[in-house]
Amino acid sequence: MAQLEVLSALDKAKTQWYHFTAIIIAGMGFFTDAYDLFSIPIVTRLLGRIYYYDPLTGKPGSLPANVNAAVNGVALCGTLAGQLFFGWLGDKLGRKKVYGMTLMMMVVSALASGLSFGHTAASVMTTLCFFRFWLGFGIGGDYPLSATIMSEYANTRTRGAFIAAVFAMQGTGILCAGAVGCIVSAIYNHAVPAPPFNVDPVASVPNSADFVWRAILMFGAVPAAATYYYRMKMPETARFTALVAGNAKQAAQDMSSVLQMEVQAIQTRTEKRIEYGLFSAEFFRRHGAHLLGTTSCWFLLDVAFYSQNLFQKDVYTAVGWLPSSSSMSAVQEVFKISRAQSLIALCSTVPGYWVTVFLIDRIGRFKIQLQGFFFMTVFMLGLTIPYDHLKKHNSTGFLVMYALTFFFANFGPNSTTFIVPAELFPARFRSTCHGISAAAGKAGAIIGSFGFLYAAQSPHQAEVEAGYSKGIGIKNALLILAATNACGFFCTFLVPETNQLSLEELSGENDENAQSAAEGREMAAANGHQKGTNGGNSVT
Template structure:
């Protein structure tokens, strides 16, 4: 539910910005800027949200190793619970199906996208029917509509809090970090609802004797941490650019703003997102769930980066010469293709691998660091590409060339992701978490 809420919050932004643009910027004299939220405001909003995610993942990831996974998860929210959600799932799952279970947790983002779009469409349809005027460009109640869409996102967060309070602590944390083996046995017994004698608990290694900031840590785990962080950085540069920016390019596929009121405009944006989720995003997530424990994390991550690069090059290189003047389905297919292989690829695997690579004492902290680097990449990608694609609005050809360059750069980032994954990422398929403990004790 934390990942569900995360996606709900993120993907309600594009249609909400349409409503805000109508309410607050409908009286702008320049027809090209009318109904559009200024780029400085949009960039600041996105940057603040993502910066909060960076800080939250670092703080709550570290606290998850210091105070316990369940305790911290119970009172942290959506983006901040990446390290806790992944770590808890990895520590409850077994080696044969662990990747699929963690991927299933992450796949809830797809349903969050769908829920966000569905709620937005429903609210816009209700408000539109009640406005009694299909020709009114900015209905008076539009200022309430976008607030209500955001408010509904608090419902799953509230339900999540109750369920999280009922969760037991993971046995691996209790035994390996708190050194309370008896409590770990009791927790396992409660989770499995089976009788379990104390002597049946497998032997655990001695606790690690080196701190996080030490040569021993970086000698033993530095490569893994670098690999997880740089891969997440690269995929989020691409993923958030395409999520928050390329949606702006698809205005050519939607009805013109001038022919709709505020609710109809936001409704069409939400419908486009819902169709993309059903046809591309959700299938990509579940392809990972099905194949992650058969193909492996490294192969799926390399494959995803590679096909994302192919799609971005196919969109970017001919954009000025072809796509700019041809609003056909080919561009939309490539757009959806990018999202499919992002989720059947590095967007999901970067969430899984850090939860498996590191010993229990550092697992949540290292996942939080990796995720924080990802959100830094999101800031770089979304804001940088957004500014690049919005400059010189009076010169459409210059904008098209700039978008071409941006798409090609994103494709290049995916190629770098292929290389980095091949050189630095360790495969964790079929490997128990206890193997990592044993590897680093001697």
């Protein structure tokens, strides 16, 4: 069959109010995703000071390395599983049917994370990790579904900007996590006595501190709950309804109801399309290199990106931007970590996302990803080579270059690795393949969480637990991240440019239609020839 008229109408549709509504509805899911994932670095030191305080030493407590890695990384494990499961389910049941499941899971798990219970430190951390796994599972489902829905709603001319705008809400979520951390810690800070704490070390961790981390984590349920109703009101995407479910009439009705245009369900030919399966030989012939490119680039990007975010508080301490834990109370430390994260997000992370939104349909995905990996590598090396000098004599220059790595991550591969998998693959595999690509990224994030949280530690563990860091481990970690970004630069050449092409052109579905039509004509001609021959024989 030929390309359906409804799909052509979507590709040519003018930008309308409903497009912006879809961006907000899908984007609030990503706002919640980022808030939930990046609020945990704000409270990990507080958790250590509350539950692992040692009265014999009188020094601020800290999470053991294995507990720290688990608290930071367990949500990423859940995210990986959710991306694979919900990505597959989105192609089987439809995008809309699955979309609400992920959101409700995020709401319930965010609330439960803040209510983590137990009689011992180990039991509280175990409960917290359990709920954060399921929080990550819901977050994981949001990746392939939001990207696929937005790509299938958008027109060809502005598709990149629309998908990038959804993903840009991640930056706003990171900024909000820092802002909520500042507000909550400021509210409870009045209960904390002023330094010094050497008279009564317990005074640096008042009872109210336990409410701080719980309130910060539970706030993640608010934006998700606020958009649930609107998510359920969204119609199924026309491309799923027409190409996967095979109901062109319903697809036209759905799009006519939300777009200010009349869409006709017209099919110019009715030959049955011959479809190949996921991971079949034909799939790998057509899309094997594409899937390798999207998975490898996202994997390498997330090793660097999540590592940077998870140990940024250690970097700030190493260069003296954050005081050591022993010089401030537990709640004051939350405030200063939150403020540092907010400043970095406001000055580099958020602008990087929105520069991508404005430029991606002008200069293309490939160039943005390539230059992003390139400059991330350059600035990582710029931090590593003169590391000791910058740390001691030019901490401001260090922080500026560190911020620029976040800017070019977001005006670069952190945005494009999310966008391109939603464009390259056929509709019947789109959500699954995006989920696979995203899961590869989260595998990289898990390596960053579990691996680099160890690598960034000072060899003098006692000093680390006291809040000090010589930064030797951080320097080595930054060097490895620079090499990781360089590998991402070269893997980018596996991914084609997708700018200003329809989804059917990119996925090869138009070619499938043409091939099926040709095969149908050949079969019809053969049948006609056979009938003619049989007719001739009967006359004889």
